[in-house]
Amino acid sequence: MKFSLVILQLVLVLAPFASTVSLREPEIPAFIKTLKEMHQGPPRHPTTRKSHVKTRWITQKLDNFDKANNETWQDRILINERHFVEGSPIFIYLGGEWVIQPGDIENVHLADIAKEHKGTILTTEHRFFGESIPIKPLSSENLSKYQNVKQALADVVNVIEVLKEEDKYKDSKVVVQGCSYSATMATWLKKLYPDVIVGSWASSAPLEAKVNFRDFMKVVGEAYRQLGGDYCYDIIDNATSYYENLFYNGEGAQAKKELNLCSDFDENDERDQWQYFSTVANIFANIAQYQRPENNDLAKYCTNLRNFSDNDYEALSKFVQWRLENPECVSTKYQDAVDYYLWSKDNYDGDGLAWTFQTCSEFGWFQSSGSRNQPFGSNFPVTLYTDICEDVFGSNYSETNIRKLIRETNDEFGGIENVEGVYFTQGGLDPWAKVGAGLAQAATIYPQASHCSDLGSIGASDSAALRASKERIAELIREWLA
Numbered sequence: 001m002k003f004s005l006v007i008l009q010l011v012l013v014l015a016p017f018a019s020t021v022s023l024r025e026p027e028i029p030a031f032i033k034t035l036k037e038m039h040q041g042p043p044r045h046p047t048t049r050k051s052h053v054k055t056r057w058i059t060q061k062l063d064n065f066d067k068a069n070n071e072t073w074q075d076r077i078l079i080n081e082r083h084f085v086e087g088s089p090i091f092i093y094l095g096g097e098w099v100i101q102p103g104d105i106e107n108v109h110l111a112d113i114a115k116e117h118k119g120t121i122l123t124t125e126h127r128f129f130g131e132s133i134p135i136k137p138l139s140s141e142n143l144s145k146y147q148n149v150k151q152a153l154a155d156v157v158n159v160i161e162v163l164k165e166e167d168k169y170k171d172s173k174v175v176v177q178g179c180s181y182s183a184t185m186a187t188w189l190k191k192l193y194p195d196v197i198v199g200s201w202a203s204s205a206p207l208e209a210k211v212n213f214r215d216f217m218k219v220v221g222e223a224y225r226q227l228g229g230d231y232c233y234d235i236i237d238n239a240t241s242y243y244e245n246l247f248y249n250g251e252g253a254q255a256k257k258e259l260n261l262c263s264d265f266d267e268n269d270e271r272d273q274w275q276y277f278s279t280v281a282n283i284f285a286n287i288a289q290y291q292r293p294e295n296n297d298l299a300k301y302c303t304n305l306r307n308f309s310d311n312d313y314e315a316l317s318k319f320v321q322w323r324l325e326n327p328e329c330v331s332t333k334y335q336d337a338v339d340y341y342l343w344s345k346d347n348y349d350g351d352g353l354a355w356t357f358q359t360c361s362e363f364g365w366f367q368s369s370g371s372r373n374q375p376f377g378s379n380f381p382v383t384l385y386t387d388i389c390e391d392v393f394g395s396n397y398s399e400t401n402i403r404k405l406i407r408e409t410n411d412e413f414g415g416i417e418n419v420e421g422v423y424f425t426q427g428g429l430d431p432w433a434k435v436g437a438g439l440a441q442a443a444t445i446y447p448q449a450s451h452c453s454d455l456g457s458i459g460a461s462d463s464a465a466l467r468a469s470k471e472r473i474a475e476l477i478r479e480w481l482a
């Protein structure tokens with residue numbers, strides 16, 4: 001508590017200087033904006049006015065594996081102890097590549113379960129995200145030492161150890177849950193530290209690291225076809241080929257004008273083109289990633305898309321600008337994205353850079369246009385992403401080295417496999433499910449649902465499958481705690 005006040009005062013005192021001393025923050029390029037949106041975590045449920053969530057700071061080691069390194073940093077957790085009675089369990093919703101919020105542990109199914117067991121619920125902030133920054137600047141050298149999933153898992157174990165030093169928690173059992181990358185962590189925590197937690201609920205966990213994640217956009221396309229309709233898929237498909245053809249046929253200047261691209265966009269530079277087409281795909285993917293079938297989200301967005309124009313390519317261009325909040329022009333110059341990341345290494349940007357680093361060094365998951373069965377064209381090869389890795393983090397992250405690093409991750413953690421004491425859930429139209437547990441690993445799959453769709457409290461709008469799974473997880477947790 002004391003520490004957080006000090007931080008706050010420091011920020012207040014330093015802020016006016018910071019803006020004059022350091023370089024002005026460049027405008028966030030559209031491509032990076034869409035990537036940040038993809039990784040900000042699932043939409044939060046509205047929080048109550050009288051929140052019982054408190055902030056605490058936990059001292060963590062900078063390097064959990066080097067005994068000679070004594071450097072420490074302060075890790076933020078948000079905790080609700082209101083229902084706790086001595087001896088009851090601790091429930092942890094693991095933070096992933098996002099800024100943690102009180103809403104992460106309020107009005108969610110795990111909070112209802114915690115209350116049933118008179119337990120404490122908390123969420124941990126992952127190192128290098130939000131306010132939990134071990135060191136600055138974020139140099140490649142230091143990120144390569146300190147920013148990885150093994151360090152982050154050891155941080156979680158330390159949070160549990162610190163809590164258990166308190167008398168009231170000394171006999172508490174621990175249950176964890178994660179969503180997306182934090183569900184990957186929830187799985188691997190149980191695998192690496194089976195005795196520290198009694199069980200784990202992994203909602204939409206990607207488990208297999210992969211450089212060229214071409215199936216991702218394929219599932220996004222399927223979602224638009226199934227839930228938006230063939231007409232919607234065809235608008236995207238038609239408009240994409242129209243613009244691709246303009247670029248191929250030497251009419252890039254015309255495309256640049258019709259798409260309202262910024263003046264520094266070089267229509268003859270393929271990497272600038274790649275960024276534009278991947279930005280479009282990301283925009284559609286971000287909608288599909290958190291669509292809710294019961295709300296007809298995709299059908300509504302498809303109506304919006306059609307409504308912009310009867311002409312497919314005009315409709316696409318306007319839709320994309322609308323989703324980007326109608327900027328003066330659309331900035332998808334390759335070098336601007338690289339420059340933004342280079343700038344963020346010295347001027348910490350809150351989230352995007354540290355996750356980009358983990359994709360370059362551990363996971364890949366680069367969402368390329370490599371599948372033919374999707375409507376976003378063929379103009380954003382995986383090289384777009386691996387080039388960024390090398391240009392931002394240096395030659396240790398060349399495409400060849402990335403492939404080696406990604407293989408090491410799979411060797412170390414086992415890829416897609418069942419882990420005892422882990423309950424896997426997936427959405428049938430979640431693009432991430434392609435690198436996650438399936439029926440063979442006894443995952444529960446919600447038809448038509450997307451990413452992390454089961455976090456909320458049991459509610460009237462839940463599908464039968466969703467409701468049954470939420471009841472099953474509550475029952476499993478009773479068994480784990482028995």
Ligand SMILES: *[C@@H]1O[C@H](CO)[C@@H](O)[C@H](O)[C@H]1NC(C)=O
Pocket residue numbers: 068069070
């Ligand atoms: C780090 O900790 C070890 C063991 O606690 C101690 O022997 C050593 O002096 C410490 N090093 C520094 C630089 O504080």
Ligand SMILES: *[C@@H]1O[C@H](CO)[C@@H](O)[C@H](O)[C@H]1NC(C)=O
Pocket residue numbers: 071135136137138139141142
């Ligand atoms: C890396 O972090 C250490 C602190 O552990 C700091 O002294 C050093 O300057 C950093 N190196 C770079 C290149 O930022």
Ligand SMILES: *[C@@H]1O[C@H](CO)[C@@H](O)[C@H](O)[C@H]1NC(C)=O
Pocket residue numbers: 140141142144393394396
């Ligand atoms: C690149 O890798 C080498 C060998 O592992 C390492 O010594 C060096 O510090 C790395 N450089 C950066 C910038 O990460």
Ligand SMILES: *[C@@H]1O[C@H](CO)[C@@H](O)[C@H](O)[C@H]1NC(C)=O
Pocket residue numbers: 231234235238312
């Ligand atoms: C797609 O484009 C073709 C010609 O380019 C056109 O005939 C067709 O109607 C378009 N499809 C849709 C759904 O607009």
Ligand SMILES: *[C@@H]1O[C@H](CO)[C@@H](O)[C@H](O)[C@H]1NC(C)=O
Pocket residue numbers: 303304307308
């Ligand atoms: C369609 O666009 C018009 C304006 O062009 C707008 O008034 C209307 O609300 C839009 N309808 C839908 C369903 O988005």
